[in-house]
Amino acid sequence: MRLINSKPSRPVALLLAALPFVVVCVIYSISSELRLAVNPQDRLLPAPATIWDTAFRLFTEPERRSGQILLWRDTGASLFRLLSGVAIAAALSLVLGVLIGLLPYMRRTLSDFVAVLSMVPPLALLPILFIMFGLGELSKIVLIVIGTAPVMTRDMAQRVIEIPREQIIKAQTLGASSLVIALRVVLPQILPRLISNVRLSLGTAWLFLIAAEAVASELGLGYRIFLVRRFLAMDIILTYVIWITLLAFLLDWMLRALSRRAFRWAEASL
Template sequence: MPRLMNRHPGRPLRLGLILLPFAILLLLYLFSSQARLAENPNDKLLPSFSQMSEAVERMAFTEDRRSGAYLWWDDSAASLKRLGSGLAISAAISLVLGLAMLIPLLRTPLSPLVTVISMIPPLAILPILFIVMGLGELSKVMLIVIGITPVLIRDLQQRVAEIPAELLIKAQTLGANSWQVLIRVVLPQLLPRLLQGLCLALGPAWLFLIAAEAIASTEGLGYRIFLVRRYLAMDVILPYVAWITLLAFCMDRLLKGACRLLFPWFEPKGGH
């Protein structure tokens, strides 16, 4: 009989094991909610599923009386626009500076600078961003950029260091100049690593976005959560949190799917 560490679940068991913890959490919430509501029907801490579905219906499929908008979708669009802009800018900057790390004359001054910047808590400079850039969209996008770009650059720098020296020497022996080595040898190695890094950066990016929206915004998922908290509207807050989680999960799947499609030869360490 194989050892427990060598036993792998089949597809049906694997699916069941994946769903089991989520089912347990849902059941625990259901029982806790029913118990609290039975004791106090006006309790707002753990709303029932019917109360949350009514809140979703009100926020997503009923026009707001004041603005005439569908708040759920408007908030989602605003947050995704900010998040997408921040991720795109971060990816572009990280890729350019990651490529630059191959050149010693650029790596020597850039590497310590990026390391120091990566140690700065991004939320600590949020007031500075609001003062310098105002309360508009730019400061919110820049918080995401400042928060995740240094980490992405350091990850790409590590990938550059992992490229076998023999590969670079062979390319130069065949007549490739520095630009050709960067584009034909290094760039294909960095692109899948960048997509992998973006997957890992999604969590912090959402955190920075929600923090910025909560402090200074008039729309967005983070803004809405912190707006309704003053009314203890958990029937709105919990669906919004679940929606953010679902959006983040879908983005993670899309990035990993794009990585597998565009770079089928790339297999990140530590599994999928």
């Protein structure tokens, strides 16, 4: 039988899916073991048990000076920035996308501008944002918006244009105004796409968030990682990295579940 036609059975499939994770863990454990055998003080690859202890401490024990658990405060601050940035970008891209996709005048005015804007490397704007909006929350949120909104806007506009002409004509013969077409024909059909856009741009948003926090911040997951780097605290860094990965995965999973639940009619395309 050809390789392209042989499919794994269910238990084998599960095993295969788990395999890469197990391999990475095993390689890490062995490497860590080897290094610690040569030098017990080695900090580069802490033993899995050490990471576990550190993670437990980070999640449960409050800091002595402030009496607060830093990891949760970092998580709260970072999630606030991430979610407000992405939410603003999503709302912006939705409104602009519908306007550009539906109205020829808007398309002529904005589509080239948005295309050029999406070429600007957002991180290069970071110093300008810090100068304009200070080192507080605003500059970080604006960076995420600038980094994700233009690409999302272009995609939304494209989706609106791709709605079959027949549907738009049909709506007009039923007496729909431009507003009604936007609200009742276009909007419901591109909302599933908006959610998948948000899912895609969350990765980019994390990138900008951690970059901004690394450069100037007093709190946040990215800030903490770059802070403890100075002490070579690999156990803390790894804990934070795994935690961020987990958060990103959960956000993605929640958005997918929401999309499935809310847009039953579009199930096939999700």
